[in-house]
Every structure is written in C-alpha cells, then in structure tokens.
Amino acid sequence: MPQSDIETDWFARIANDDEQAFRQVFDHYWPQVYGTSLHLTKNPEQAKDLSQEIFIRLWENRSKLGDVKTPASYLYILSKNLVLDHLRKKVFDPSNIDFLIQYFQVTTQTPQEKLELNELKAVMEQAVNSLTGKVKDVFALSRQQGLTHEQIAARLSISVVSSKTYVVRALQQIRKYMETHAGDRLVIAALAVLSLR
Numbered sequence: 001m002p003q004s005d006i007e008t009d010w011f012a013r014i015a016n017d018d019e020q021a022f023r024q025v026f027d028h029y030w031p032q033v034y035g036t037s038l039h040l041t042k043n044p045e046q047a048k049d050l051s052q053e054i055f056i057r058l059w060e061n062r063s064k065l066g067d068v069k070t071p072a073s074y075l076y077i078l079s080k081n082l083v084l085d086h087l088r089k090k091v092f093d094p095s096n097i098d099f100l101i102q103y104f105q106v107t108t109q110t111p112q113e114k115l116e117l118n119e120l121k122a123v124m125e126q127a128v129n130s131l132t133g134k135v136k137d138v139f140a141l142s143r144q145q146g147l148t149h150e151q152i153a154a155r156l157s158i159s160v161v162s163s164k165t166y167v168v169r170a171l172q173q174i175r176k177y178m179e180t181h182a183g184d185r186l187v188i189a190a191l192a193v194l195s196l197r
Contacts, residue, residue: 007071014059015066022062026055029075036079040087040188050086054079084184091190092178094171100124101143101174103193120182120189127177131170134158138166 007028013021033054037047057078058065068074090096104121131139137156141147142163147155149163156163182190 008069011065011068011071011074014062015064017062022059025058025071029072030055032072033075033079036076037083040080040083042191050083051079054082057082084187087187087191088179088182091187091194092175092182094168094175096190096194097171097175097178098143100190100193101128117189117193120186120193123178123182123186124174126181127174130177131173134162135166135170135173138163139170142167 007025010021010025010028014025030051034047034051037050037054038044041047041050054075058075065074100120101124104117104124128139134156138152138158141152141155142149149160149167152158152163153160158166178190
C-alpha cells in the first residue's frame, strides 16, 4: 500500500476513535509538525508546547478527519495556523504594541533594518491614524509627545484616570487593527523586533 494511502487510512481510523492510529500519526508526523513550529517561533521549548497542542487539536477534531485526502498538507496547515495565531496574540499584546510604537520612533536602525520593517511600520501608523476623538488626542500627547498623564489631564481638562483609560483603549484598538491588517510575514517581522527587548 502506498504511503499516502496508509496515512489516509490512519486519519480514517482516528475519525473512528482509534488511539493506535493516532499514535502512529503522532510518531510519523511529529518531526514535520515540530519543524514547522520551530521555524516560525525560533524557540525549541515553545515549538514543543505548540506541537503538542496541535496534536491535541487533531484528536479533539478527529470526527472531521475521515474526509481528509492529504494528511500531510492538512497537518501543515493546522500547524501553521495554530502557531501563527499564537504568535499574533503574543506579538500584539498591548505591552508589545507599546514597545513597537516606541521602537519605530527610534532613528538608530540600519538602512537594511528600515527596509525590512518599513511595511510593518506603515501598518502600525495606519493603526494609530485609525484612532478617533479623545482616544487619538490622548494617545498622541502620551506616546508621540511624551507628556505625562497629569500634563495630558491639565491640557485636555480631563482626569488623570481618564487619560490612562484612553491610552489603554488606544492600545487595544491598535492591537485589533494590527491583528486584522498585518499578514503572516509582518507578524514574524514584529516578533523579530520584540526579540530585541
């Protein structure tokens, strides 16, 4: 029996709750799944954790596996999507968004770094420009002009608590914008920037 037929048979058996077939799939595909995770995360421990999560998801969704014709492709797509989803959540955490904004205001990058990160910076600027009203005003005064919350409160006739709340809201909105507008390559670029922290 050709290897592709064997793998398809494994998936069909897993769909019928066959744990032995699942073990065979795990042993056979672990190098591929781990390799994909490691390639995207550059972190062996994180890649191991994510690879285990991928196989857990495979087992949890086993009822759908009977219709899969190309198991290797199915697992690659599952691995890539789960890892990139994990990276998006990590990269676009509000504290990381703040760091990225500050990073792009620094002018000590080399020409090569500027070229590689130009697209990411453009999406970041679009995200900031998408802010409106007081959220945009407070964010600009805080992150672009460097004013304290006390100074912002005095200038805009709002409370210090309101100033802090607007900044938190701005970071959340920027994160959501980045999550929907930054492609996979930009997520990896952002992760590279964050590794400099």
